[in-house]
Amino acid sequence: MSAAAQARAPQGAPVASRLRHWAERNSWTLALLGLFAGILLLTYLIQPTYGAPQLQGLAVGAMPLAMAAVAQAIVVISGGIDLSIGSMMALSSVTAAVLMKDQPEAFAIPVVLGVLLLGVILGIINGALIVITRVPDIVVTLAMSFVWAGVALVVLASPGGGSAEWLTGMVKGPLGPDFLPRALVVLLIIVGVIWIPLRRSTAGLSLYAIGSNRLAAFRSGVSVGRTKVFAYMLGGLFSAFGGLALTATTGIGTPVPGAYTLLGVAAVVLGGVSLAGGRGGVAGPIVAVFVLALVRTDLTLLGVNSNISTVIQGAILIGVVMFGSFLTMRQART
Amino acid sequence: MTTQTGVVPSGGGLGVAERTRRLLRDRPLIPLTALLVLLVVLMQLAQPGVVTQSWFGSTIRAAVPLAILAAAQTLAMLTGGIDLSVGTVASMAAFIMATQTGSLGPEAAIVLALLAALIAGIANGIGVGVFKVHPLIMTLGTGLVILGLMNVYQLVVVQSGTEIPPLFDWLGSGTTLPWLPNNLFLFIPLAALIILGLRYSGYGRLLFAVGDNAVAARLAGVRVWQVHLALYIIASLLAAIAGMLVAGLVKTASLALVEQAVLPSVAAAVIGGTSIMGGRGGYSGTIIGALILTVLTSLLIAMQMPEAVRQILFGAIIVVVAAVYTRIVDVS
Numbered sequence: 001m002s003a004a005a006q007a008r009a010p011q012g013a014p015v016a017s018r019l020r021h022w023a024e025r026n027s028w029t030l031a032l033l034g035l036f037a038g039i040l041l042l043t044y045l046i047q048p049t050y051g052a053p054q055l056q057g058l059a060v061g062a063m064p065l066a067m068a069a070v071a072q073a074i075v076v077i078s079g080g081i082d083l084s085i086g087s088m089m090a091l092s093s094v095t096a097a098v099l100m101k102d103q104p105e106a107f108a109i110p111v112v113l114g115v116l117l118l119g120v121i122l123g124i125i126n127g128a129l130i131v132i133t134r135v136p137d138i139v140v141t142l143a144m145s146f147v148w149a150g151v152a153l154v155v156l157a158s159p160g161g162g163s164a165e166w167l168t169g170m171v172k173g174p175l176g177p178d179f180l181p182r183a184l185v186v187l188l189i190i191v192g193v194i195w196i197p198l199r200r201s202t203a204g205l206s207l208y209a210i211g212s213n214r215l216a217a218f219r220s221g222v223s224v225g226r227t228k229v230f231a232y233m234l235g236g237l238f239s240a241f242g243g244l245a246l247t248a249t250t251g252i253g254t255p256v257p258g259a260y261t262l263l264g265v266a267a268v269v270l271g272g273v274s275l276a277g278g279r280g281g282v283a284g285p286i287v288a289v290f291v292l293a294l295v296r297t298d299l300t301l302l303g304v305n306s307n308i309s310t311v312i313q314g315a316i317l318i319g320v321v322m323f324g325s326f327l328t329m330r331q332a333r334t
Numbered sequence: 335m336t337t338q339t340g341v342v343p344s345g346g347g348l349g350v351a352e353r354t355r356r357l358l359r360d361r362p363l364i365p366l367t368a369l370l371v372l373l374v375v376l377m378q379l380a381q382p383g384v385v386t387q388s389w390f391g392s393t394i395r396a397a398v399p400l401a402i403l404a405a406a407q408t409l410a411m412l413t414g415g416i417d418l419s420v421g422t423v424a425s426m427a428a429f430i431m432a433t434q435t436g437s438l439g440p441e442a443a444i445v446l447a448l449l450a451a452l453i454a455g456i457a458n459g460i461g462v463g464v465f466k467v468h469p470l471i472m473t474l475g476t477g478l479v480i481l482g483l484m485n486v487y488q489l490v491v492v493q494s495g496t497e498i499p500p501l502f503d504w505l506g507s508g509t510t511l512p513w514l515p516n517n518l519f520l521f522i523p524l525a526a527l528i529i530l531g532l533r534y535s536g537y538g539r540l541l542f543a544v545g546d547n548a549v550a551a552r553l554a555g556v557r558v559w560q561v562h563l564a565l566y567i568i569a570s571l572l573a574a575i576a577g578m579l580v581a582g583l584v585k586t587a588s589l590a591l592v593e594q595a596v597l598p599s600v601a602a603a604v605i606g607g608t609s610i611m612g613g614r615g616g617y618s619g620t621i622i623g624a625l626i627l628t629v630l631t632s633l634l635i636a637m638q639m640p641e642a643v644r645q646i647l648f649g650a651i652i653v654v655v656a657a658v659y660t661r662i663v664d665v666s
Contacts, residue, residue, distance in 0.1 A: 133657035135657050139610055140653055142597060142652075143648075147646050157642075262418075275470065310482030314476070314481075314482065325465055
């Protein structure tokens with residue numbers, strides 16, 4: 001590890017140089033954060049009363065998609081793609097809602113743990129099927145999206161169920177100061193606690209390795225199959241978090257999957273993760289989700305028809321990706 | 335599995351199992367057709383007497399729009415791409431046609447619908463071909479843009495109501511010789527054009543070349559961006575035709591008309607043996623794939639499976655077919 005650390009930034013290098021190095025590696029995410037700040041400023045100009053309650057609403061609304069984006073980001077980094085995330089979220093959400101309805105508050109703790117375990121199992125099944133059958137990721141997860149959505153319908157035929165008070169309380173309202181939404185803190189803690197240690201571990205490095213160059217990873221002794229299953233397992237786990245966030249924020253479970261799969265892919269690409277695999281992180285996609293949510297808020301505040309906002313979101317998606325590939329092409333030429 | 339130890343020299347000495355496996359690999363249509371026949375037999379067993387001429391007619395009538403949508407998907411997949419905007423483009427074409435027939439007349443409405451699809455195709459083609467945006471993202475983005483625009487358009491034409499032009503009413507839901515669906519009159523020439531075009535035309539070969547190795551194709555002098563541009567235009571026009579057929583079949587049009595057929599169109603191409611990685615596949619398999627999915631759906635309905643179980647089996651069967659197929663093709 002020390003060799004790797006030295007390669008990244010020489011020991012004893014000036015703080016400024018290390019900082020510059022760090023900023024260079026995270027330039028895309030930092031640019032997105034800047035964009036978010038800019039749009040937030042714009043929001044205040046449009047609507048001077050936009051304040052803490054609205055920010056909390058923004059965080060609550062963005063939480064499920066942020067989880068979906070993290071799930072997709074991890075899978076995409078490992079060189080795959082998971083089209084069943086929306087269905088897994090629906091299944092987790094209805095399972096949690098059905099089990100928590102009319103139950104004592106304490107009972108919800110094993111339910112939450114059980115749903116997370118369920119997500120892990122779903123992800124392992126996805127990954128194992130891909131590794132064992134050798135069918136392309138996109139095909140297997142596309143087919144499994146039907147399966148998981150079907151199971152969700154078996155669990156709960158129409159929207160219903162309930163959520164424990166404390167689970168809803170975990171995402172609603174501020175934490176400490178008014179401008180700090182509780183949902184955002186919970187999101188960052190969950191993602192941070194799982195992702196930051198992981199990324200520095202051998203398993204995390206393997207994820208990037210198989211996504212970047214599978215053959216080279218294999219020849220360096222990485223167990224490609226096992227790492228792939230691991231990536232999909234994490235995808236399932238974060239989908240389960242997303243499902244729990246859905247139940248917590250809406251108070252019920254809905255068996256029909258939302259557009260989280262494809263919006264998640266969009267956020268991942270906006271967040272600087274290459275669809276070819278091996279590049280990017282989970283911070284970029286999370287910021288991208290908040291940028292998209294805030295743009296939608298602004299358009300609503302401006303009185304723009306919500307259908308036009310869909311057009312604008314699509315145009316932003318295409319525009320940013322085109323800009324990104326334009327930069328890459330120019331770099332390749334010089 | 336023990337017979338699969340490396341390549342056996344040509345000439346005698348091949349075991350029966352190995353020979354069967356090679357036959358299946360070289361002629362994927364045989365196992366697919368067998369599966370289709372099996373499903374039809376199961377259908378007859380599930381509901382004795384249901385398999386009649388008119389059943390065949392209505393099955394084909396339902397399968398043709400899916401097969402055309404899957405044609406768009408097959409062509410895109412041959413180059414290693416995918417077109418997720420086919421559902422939106424198809425719905426858009428159907429909706430424009432249905433809302434403009436009253437004011438512009440049927441011919442102009444159809445032309446207008448195809449024109450809109452052409453623009454969508456050009457947008458996809460420029461994004462993928464010129465700007466090298468990943469097809470998944472590009473077509474997803476155009477899908478979002480089109481959906482939003484169509485919602486706005488819907489508000490404008492809310493009073494005009496929908497009217498299906500007589501041509502697509504006849505093509506979409508009419509039958510000749512009591513049971514033969516009229517959409518075959520459109521589909522058979524179209525399918526022949528695609529199958530023969532892929533095999534014998536220069537453009538067809540370019541699609542395979544780009545999908546197999548885009549860099550090699552470019553170094554060999556192929557203008558890859560032009561291939562992509564033409565491909566996504568063709569895909570959008572095919573989607574538009576499929577959408578207008580669906581509108582003729584259900585005799586109405588809405589903005590979500592064809593959306594739920596996007597994933598089955600990918601599934602039909604995959605079951606039909608087209609590789610999502612590009613460079614391998616063909617349209618005849620996709621047609622059988624679309625038929626298999628259609629028969630499967632009606633079989634599950636006939637067995638009175640609830641919607642939930644239908645979805646589960648649908649997904650499971652796609653995985654199994656794709657897995658068996660990959661196993662047959664890969665071990666060579």
